[in-house]
Amino acid sequence: MEAAAGGGCGSGPPLLLSEGEQQCYSELFARCAAAGAAGGGPGSGPPEAARAVPSAATAAAGPVADLFRASQLPAETLHQITELCGAKRVGYFGPTQFYIALKLIAAAQSGLPVRIESIKCELPLPRFLMSKTDAEIRFGNPTELHGTKVQIPYLITEKNTFKRMDDEDKQQETQSPTMSPLASPPSSPPHYQRVPLSHAYGKLRSNTEQMHPAPYEARQPLVQPEGPSSGAPGTKPPRHQASLIRSFSVEREPQDNNSNYPDEPWRITEEQREYYVNQFRSLQPDPSSFISGSVAKNFFTKSKLSIPELSYIWELSDADCDGALTLPEFCAAFHLIVARKNGYPLPEGLPPTLQTEYLQAAFPKPKRECALFDSYSESMPANQQPRDLNRMEKLSVKDMADFPVPTQDVTSDDKQGLKSTVDEALPKDVSEDPATKSGLLPPPPALPPRPCPSQISHLRVNSKRSAQRRPPTQLPNYGDFRLQKQSEQAPEAEIHPQLNRAPSQAAESSPAKKDIPYSQPPSKPIRRKFRPENPATENQDTSTAVGGPATAAAVKPHAAVQKQSSKQKKAIQTAIRKNKEANAVLARLNSELQQQLKEVHQERIALENQLEQLRPVTVL
Amino acid sequence: MNYPLYIRSAPTENELKFHYMVHTSLDVVDEKISAMGKALVDQRELYLGLLYPTEDYKVYGYVTNSKVKFVMVVDSSNTALRDNEIRSMFRKLHNSYTDVMCNPFYNPGDRIQSRAFDSMVTSMMIQVC
Numbered sequence: 001m002e003a004a005a006g007g008g009c010g011s012g013p014p015l016l017l018s019e020g021e022q023q024c025y026s027e028l029f030a031r032c033a034a035a036g037a038a039g040g041g042p043g044s045g046p047p048e049a050a051r052a053v054p055s056a057a058t059a060a061a062g063p064v065a066d067l068f069r070a071s072q073l074p075a076e077t078l079h080q081i082t083e084l085c086g087a088k089r090v091g092y093f094g095p096t097q098f099y100i101a102l103k104l105i106a107a108a109q110s111g112l113p114v115r116i117e118s119i120k121c122e123l124p125l126p127r128f129l130m131s132k133t134d135a136e137i138r139f140g141n142p143t144e145l146h147g148t149k150v151q152i153p154y155l156i157t158e159k160n161t162f163k164r165m166d167d168e169d170k171q172q173e174t175q176s177p178t179m180s181p182l183a184s185p186p187s188s189p190p191h192y193q194r195v196p197l198s199h200a201y202g203k204l205r206s207n208t209e210q211m212h213p214a215p216y217e218a219r220q221p222l223v224q225p226e227g228p229s230s231g232a233p234g235t236k237p238p239r240h241q242a243s244l245i246r247s248f249s250v251e252r253e254p255q256d257n258n259s260n261y262p263d264e265p266w267r268i269t270e271e272q273r274e275y276y277v278n279q280f281r282s283l284q285p286d287p288s289s290f291i292s293g294s295v296a297k298n299f300f301t302k303s304k305l306s307i308p309e310l311s312y313i314w315e316l317s318d319a320d321c322d323g324a325l326t327l328p329e330f331c332a333a334f335h336l337i338v339a340r341k342n343g344y345p346l347p348e349g350l351p352p353t354l355q356t357e358y359l360q361a362a363f364p365k366p367k368r369e370c371a372l373f374d375s376y377s378e379s380m381p382a383n384q385q386p387r388d389l390n391r392m393e394k395l396s397v398k399d400m401a402d403f404p405v406p407t408q409d410v411t412s413d414d415k416q417g418l419k420s421t422v423d424e425a426l427p428k429d430v431s432e433d434p435a436t437k438s439g440l441l442p443p444p445p446a447l448p449p450r451p452c453p454s455q456i457s458h459l460r461v462n463s464k465r466s467a468q469r470r471p472p473t474q475l476p477n478y479g480d481f482r483l484q485k486q487s488e489q490a491p492e493a494e495i496h497p498q499l500n501r502a503p504s505q506a507a508e509s510s511p512a513k514k515d516i517p518y519s520q521p522p523s524k525p526i527r528r529k530f531r532p533e534n535p536a537t538e539n540q541d542t543s544t545a546v547g548g549p550a551t552a553a554a555v556k557p558h559a560a561v562q563k564q565s566s567k568q569k570k571a572i573q574t575a576i577r578k579n580k581e582a583n584a585v586l587a588r589l590n591s592e593l594q595q596q597l598k599e600v601h602q603e604r605i606a607l608e609n610q611l612e613q614l615r616p617v618t619v620l
Numbered sequence: 621m622n623y624p625l626y627i628r629s630a631p632t633e634n635e636l637k638f639h640y641m642v643h644t645s646l647d648v649v650d651e652k653i654s655a656m657g658k659a660l661v662d663q664r665e666l667y668l669g670l671l672y673p674t675e676d677y678k679v680y681g682y683v684t685n686s687k688v689k690f691v692m693v694v695d696s697s698n699t700a701l702r703d704n705e706i707r708s709m710f711r712k713l714h715n716s717y718t719d720v721m722c723n724p725f726y727n728p729g730d731r732i733q734s735r736a737f738d739s740m741v742t743s744m745m746i747q748v749c
Contacts, residue, residue: 293724308733311725315734323722348735 029098032063070128071105080114266351276331290324303337316350328359626732630745642691649681649689682710716740
């Protein structure tokens with residue numbers, strides 16, 4: 001069983017509870033809160049407030065007192081516990097206080113002294129002997145909410161013995177008419193087991209590294225449908241803030257009026273659906289499109305299920321066997337994974353509630369929400385691109401002042417994106433302008449002004465990788481030609497900073513990039529022109545040695561250049577091809593490295609989690 | 621590298637004999653492939669037909685474009701099985717195999733553990749026997 005879920009109140013340090021403890025405590029808390037609300041217990045917060053405001057849920061003092069009495073500890077012990085847990089101090093039993101109190105009760109029952117330190121060690125669950133009347137009042141018709149009809153064969157935790165005892169009694173006594181075929185004593189803790197399901201969602205979410213702010217409610221099957229939501233959500237904020245992300249719970253609709261399906265575990269609730277949709281979006285912004293197999297594989301592998309199981313889940317959920325998951329397929333797969341993590345055996349066939357048609361029919365709303373999200377997500381990439389461009393333009397502005405720094409700010413991702421944009425831009429530019437190029441050959445710097453400054457700066461950034469291609473000594477020639485050309489000043493200014501940057505970038509660029517023909521447009525056309533001028537420079541990519549002959553070549557009369565305009569065209573085209581190939585290689589390399597980076601991150605997070613678990617518990 | 625990705629026999633006694641026959645027929649399949657030439661685009665060419673008849677059994681072969689070989693051993697006494705049916709069986713096998721391949725969790729070269737594939741093979745074998 002996985003250990004250490006976090007359960008601290010927002011203001012305090014996390015309180016580490018084990019799985020079973022967390023479920024048990026949250027259940028108790030919900031009951032107390034609900035019972036207090038329902039029964040109008042003294043000192044309880046206003047029921048409406050308790051129901052409506054999840055984060056403000058408190059356990060009513062009355063039921064709490066009953067509960068404590070049921071623990072059969074002496075009164076003074078209970079007083080001590082109440083004091084220690086902080087309820088007296090804050091004046092109410094919030095989730096944290098309640099949990100601490102429960103732990104103290106467990107400690108006291110195990111014979112440990114009632115101290116804060118006692119609760120830091122592993123404790124059994126507190127035992128409460130409740131009288132029937134108490135239980136009935138408090139947990140009146142728990143089975144009413146079993147309208148979910150959860151036939152859960154497994155228990156995630158086996159620690160919750162006391163709960164089971166109570167519930168079994170309850171189950172046998174109070175058979176709600178709304179209960180569909182369920183309610184056999186062996187399946188008695190279905191409501192309890194639903195809690196594990198909800199907790200497992202949290203675990204799964206932690207695995208998927210999603211801190212979802214949406215308050216998923218673990219509906220404890222308590223007195224009223226709303227009662228539980230008051231209690232359970234109260235547990236959410238503490239967990240939310242726990243550093244160990246095990247705090248999400250997703251719930252099933254307790255009453256599913258429109259369902260004829262007996263297979264409740266396979267029904268997706270609204271919150272679950274929402275969560276799945278958001279996860280889908282994180283992988284694929286367009287909800288009407290699909291996720292490719294490899295992307296989905298990486299994603300689902302994070303769930304730490306075994307590969308054969310994942311393979312089987314995929315087989316179940318990918319209805320059309322196309323190697324990609326649409327949104328309903330993805331939701332089904334995700335749901336199966338969650339269920340499996342909660343101990344449900346995987347079904348023989350895809351349950352009807354998880355089939356694509358059903359999901360699409362049952363949840364039309366998300367599509368509309370999807371539309372909203374679409375506009376948002378689409379604007380995001382659009383924003384990102386201008387942002388990149390802006391950054392690039394800013395770079396161009398800053399170039400003169402502060403050259404090496406801005407370029408280093410650019411991430412490799414940006415570079416990739418830029419590279420691709422530049423890749424497109426460059427051939428276009430080059431193809432547009434062979435004619436103009438030839439016309440402008442005498443003044444080589446004519447080319448650079450052609451691309452927009454942003455592109456120039458893009459290329460400049462990319463040239464960081466291909467700095468070797470740019471012999472520093474070539475750059476001074478820009479200046480020479482510039483003087484002769486009637487071009488604008490902007491490229492000139494841009495090129496001058498290149499002089500400064502080139503040496504530093506040449507040092508930075510890796511040797512692996514040697515054969516990248518990619519470079520800035522200013523340098524490229526010039527280089528190309530140099531190449532025909534000087535055969536020595538034509539074949540090599542970068543070297544300072546070339547700079548020497550290139551310099552000499554550059555000074556040659558321009559007449560020679562003009563004759564070789566056709567040669568240049570070919571050279572340009574080959575250069576373009578080489579650029580594209582190199583670009584593709586780098587893009588692949590980048591994606592692989594990104595993948596590795598992600599994996600390493602995940603490992604790191606997993607290790608950090610383990611570390612957290614092993615750290616001693618701290619109490620507020 | 622000729623190891624079976626999936627092997628199944630209907631009457632489970634003498635299973636080893638069937639395994640042996642399948643393995644030896646792989647040579648025949650290779651022979652036929654090399655004889656056929658490079659471009660195996662047409663499905664007719666994927667279906668290799670009767671590889672060789674033995675005393676009791678007939679062995680049929682089928683190879684996919686990715687050189688995955690399907691071998692079927694049927695009882696000679698099963699005269700009701702016609703060539704068309706064999707072809708359709710191979711087609712179904714091929715389709716199921718592509719479905720298995722579509723699963724991103726399946727790595728080519730792994731043993732096939734897909735339940736859908738299993739059930740398809742079972743149904744075919746039931747149909748024939």
